[in-house]
Structure formats: structure tokens, C-alpha cells
Amino acid sequence: MASIRSRTNADGSTVYRALIRRKGHYACATFDTREQADNWGDAMEKRIAESLSIEGGEITLASSVVDLLNKYVKEVTPTKRGAKSERYALNMYIERFRALDKTLANFGARDLEAIMHARIKGNADYPAVNPATVRREFGMLSGAFAHAMKKWHLPLSVNPCSRIDRPKANPHRTRRVSDAERNSVCLSLGWDQRSRPTTRAQRVAWAFCFALETAMRRGEILRADWSQYDEAARRLHIPLSKNGDARNVPISARARALLDLMGARQSGAIVGVVEATFSNMWNVAKKGKAWEDLHFHDARHEATTRFAKLVPTVLHLQKITGHRDLKSLLIYFNPEADELAGLLDGPALKLAA
The missing domain is CATH 1.10.443.10 (Intergrase catalytic core)
Known part of the structure; x- marks a missing residue:
């Protein structure tokens, strides 16, 4: 069954994020009520039982960023030599950051900046990471947006990752070996x-x-x-x-x-x-x-x-x-x-x- 977690927004409202991962299928969505989240989870379980896909199809501005990333991880990532690390990183972003549930029309640079700072600072649930790690991960995110714009004809005017200042790269190592x-x-x-x-x-x-x-x-x-x-x-x-x-x-x-x-x-x-x-x-x-x-x-x-x-x-x-x-x-x-x-x-x- 779907895993459902409640989150409290800054304005005091509560939302429910439902996530399902089963038999090679993955999907998640955010709802205003627990009942909506439960109903969505039941519907997804039924589709899986009937051997139907639960991932989104065509990516449009009405699709969520999660839909885009799920499609990218499923169709594009496996063709890469670094598929294992990219799959892990993008799935981690999908699971942790609810801002990615926004539609592509409403998602922007501010959302990415908030995600970037959250990764670098960490919290009680997830440890902080090196800025260089975030820089690599954002390269993967940028690649997903670029692919969607070029190959799936997503009508974005600009790649949102290009509108933020990523963490600076670490100085090149000069370590010698005696x-x-x-x-x-x-x-x-x-x-x-x-x-x-x-x-x-x-x-x-x-x-x-x-x-x-x-x-x-x-x-x-x-x-x-x-x-x-x-x-x-x-x-x-x-x-x-x-x-x-x-x-x-x-x-x-x-x-x-x-x-x-x-x-x-x-x-x-x-x-x-x-x-x-x-x-x-x-x-x-x-x-x-x-x-x-x-x-x-x-x-x-x-x-x-x-x-x-x-x-x-x-x-x-x-x-x-x-x-x-x-x-x-x-x-x-x-x-x-x-x-x-x-x-x-x-x-x-x-x-x-």
C-alpha cells in the first residue's frame, strides 16, 4: 500500500504526501486531505494489480516536476554509463522535496534555490552534504529539464537550473603520491x-x-x-x-x-x-x-x-x-x-x- 506522510506548511496548513513504490513502479503526489491521499493510493494499487502503468505519459506544463523526473529516470537514465548514481540521486530528490510536486508551469528558480540550500544545510532527517555533491546533482536535474525541452518538446522558455547560481566547484586537487x-x-x-x-x-x-x-x-x-x-x-x-x-x-x-x-x-x-x-x-x-x-x-x-x-x-x-x-x-x-x-x-x- 502507499506510504503517506503528513507535512505542516509555514502557514500552519497540513498536506499529505503519498508515495508508492512496488514491482518496478513508482509514483507520488500531494493532497490536502488524508482521505484524498488514501483514495489515490488505492487507485494506484489497483492499476498495478491490473498491470497498468502509474507513471505519467506526455510531459506538459500541467505535469509535475516529479512526472518529468520519473519519465526521465525510466526512459533516459538507463541509457547512461552513470545510470546507477543518477537513478539514486534523482529518486532521492523525488522522495524528499515536495516542491517537485508543483506543476512545471509553477515551478521555478526559487524552488530550486530552496532545494539547493536544504541539501547543503541538512536537517534532523537528512545530513548536510558537500556543495560539490549538490553541484553534481543539479547537473543531473538540469540534464532532465534540457532533455524534456529538446526531445519531449516541453514548452519552457528557459531551463530553470540555468537561472540559479550553483555552488562553486571545489579547487582541483594537487595531491601528489610519494x-x-x-x-x-x-x-x-x-x-x-x-x-x-x-x-x-x-x-x-x-x-x-x-x-x-x-x-x-x-x-x-x-x-x-x-x-x-x-x-x-x-x-x-x-x-x-x-x-x-x-x-x-x-x-x-x-x-x-x-x-x-x-x-x-x-x-x-x-x-x-x-x-x-x-x-x-x-x-x-x-x-x-x-x-x-x-x-x-x-x-x-x-x-x-x-x-x-x-x-x-x-x-x-x-x-x-x-x-x-x-x-x-x-x-x-x-x-x-x-x-x-x-x-x-x-x-x-x-x-x-
């Missing part, structure tokens, strides 16, 4: 860096070392398959990277040595640890350690910065890391001032007479 920290990571995960990594924890450590030698992203490493590794050509093929492109990762002697430690070539995933388990083991390993602030992705920063000293041009570096443009690449190039000073003292510098 050799001592690399050793500490491996020690915490029980790997000696010389023998074959057999446990899942040891394979997490191996993946971190491999990221330092290849500048690969965590997801790319976890999805890498032995069939994609061409030992003779010294490359690991990535069919689909984060930016949607395929690329070949050059395998250095150090990276090859790590692959050799895995033992005999076999079919299937190289690492063989699923994402959720991998993340949990990484977070447990670093808890309370001196390197607790270290992110796995910092290995990509470190590798990019080191590679920049070895390759002849920025184009070579861009090919290795897979960045589409120089601006994105520069985010990952984080040399220390003393390293740059050493380059200025080098023989390659020629001053004009």
Missing part, C-alpha cells in the same frame, strides 16, 4: 610488491601501483580484460573511457612487470574485484593512516606529472592519459616549484642573445 606512500598503501593492504597478488586486498594494492605506472582511472583498471592486453605491442586497449573515447594505454617496462606478477595470462578481468568491494577495501585500508586524505584518483595526477618529464611534447602526454583537451590535462599536471626550478637550470634552456 614512493613512501605507495609502500604504505601496499603494506596496509598486505602486499609486498614482489609476489603475485592473490587476495582481493592485495589486488587493490596492485591496481594502485598499476595506476601510478599507467595514469589509468580506477574504473578503466577494474574493467580491463586480459583479452585487451597485447603484450607484443606493449599496449592495453580501453574500448570505452570516461570521455566516451577508446584509447590504447602504452605499457612501460614497470607496468609490464606488474602485469607479469599476476601470473599466467587468463581470460576475464585482470584485477577481478568489483567496484563496491574495491572502494570499501580502499577506504578501510586508509582509515587512521597518515595517508588518509589520499584518493585513488590521485595516482592519475601523480603519473601524469611524472610522465610530463619523460615525454618530448604535450601531445605525447595527451595520448598517454587520454585527455581530449589541454585544459583538462593541466588539471592533472601538478609539479612542485622545485621541480620546475630544476628544469630552468637544465641544459635544454636557451636564452635569446
Whole structure:
């Protein structure tokens, strides 16, 4: 049956929000009386029992924002690589914020601002979140409105998300990874860096070392398959990277040595640890350690910065890391001032007479 909660408005009036989630169906609505909410819930239960849809059809200005988001989550989100996180975020917004029950004709920037501040400040029921998290979530909301306007011909004059100032993005990380920290990571995960990594924890450590030698992203490493590794050509093929492109990762002697430690070539995933388990083991390993602030992705920063000293041009570096443009690449190039000073003292510098 439908879940019904009462809410008290600022003017003292009470409304009833009914929510039903059953057998893959989801819908919610707000009513002025409990009786209306109960009747709606009964009607929805009957439709589900008769195998009828309870979601809205065509999206118009008379539809609610919830109708739009439900349709988007059902039809568009599954086509995305980040479907799981987007589905979770948008469903969370649908469940928590009654302002989304408004019709699209009456919903606007003020409603979005109120939702944004509520997410950042939190309340007794839901904890506060980082502004960067809200920024990502609002990117998803904006994408839903943009899709509805372009593909479903929703007659909005402007995307409401474009009319508010979103939280500022966090400064780009410049965290480097020292050799001592690399050793500490491996020690915490029980790997000696010389023998074959057999446990899942040891394979997490191996993946971190491999990221330092290849500048690969965590997801790319976890999805890498032995069939994609061409030992003779010294490359690991990535069919689909984060930016949607395929690329070949050059395998250095150090990276090859790590692959050799895995033992005999076999079919299937190289690492063989699923994402959720991998993340949990990484977070447990670093808890309370001196390197607790270290992110796995910092290995990509470190590798990019080191590679920049070895390759002849920025184009070579861009090919290795897979960045589409120089601006994105520069985010990952984080040399220390003393390293740059050493380059200025080098023989390659020629001053004009």
C-alpha cells in the first residue's frame, strides 16, 4: 500500500504526501486531505494489480516536476554509463522535496534555490552534504529539464537550473603520491610488491601501483580484460573511457612487470574485484593512516606529472592519459616549484642573445 506522510506548511496548513513504490513502479503526489491521499493510493494499487502503468505519459506544463523526473529516470537514465548514481540521486530528490510536486508551469528558480540550500544545510532527517555533491546533482536535474525541452518538446522558455547560481566547484586537487606512500598503501593492504597478488586486498594494492605506472582511472583498471592486453605491442586497449573515447594505454617496462606478477595470462578481468568491494577495501585500508586524505584518483595526477618529464611534447602526454583537451590535462599536471626550478637550470634552456 502507499506510504503517506503528513507535512505542516509555514502557514500552519497540513498536506499529505503519498508515495508508492512496488514491482518496478513508482509514483507520488500531494493532497490536502488524508482521505484524498488514501483514495489515490488505492487507485494506484489497483492499476498495478491490473498491470497498468502509474507513471505519467506526455510531459506538459500541467505535469509535475516529479512526472518529468520519473519519465526521465525510466526512459533516459538507463541509457547512461552513470545510470546507477543518477537513478539514486534523482529518486532521492523525488522522495524528499515536495516542491517537485508543483506543476512545471509553477515551478521555478526559487524552488530550486530552496532545494539547493536544504541539501547543503541538512536537517534532523537528512545530513548536510558537500556543495560539490549538490553541484553534481543539479547537473543531473538540469540534464532532465534540457532533455524534456529538446526531445519531449516541453514548452519552457528557459531551463530553470540555468537561472540559479550553483555552488562553486571545489579547487582541483594537487595531491601528489610519494614512493613512501605507495609502500604504505601496499603494506596496509598486505602486499609486498614482489609476489603475485592473490587476495582481493592485495589486488587493490596492485591496481594502485598499476595506476601510478599507467595514469589509468580506477574504473578503466577494474574493467580491463586480459583479452585487451597485447603484450607484443606493449599496449592495453580501453574500448570505452570516461570521455566516451577508446584509447590504447602504452605499457612501460614497470607496468609490464606488474602485469607479469599476476601470473599466467587468463581470460576475464585482470584485477577481478568489483567496484563496491574495491572502494570499501580502499577506504578501510586508509582509515587512521597518515595517508588518509589520499584518493585513488590521485595516482592519475601523480603519473601524469611524472610522465610530463619523460615525454618530448604535450601531445605525447595527451595520448598517454587520454585527455581530449589541454585544459583538462593541466588539471592533472601538478609539479612542485622545485621541480620546475630544476628544469630552468637544465641544459635544454636557451636564452635569446
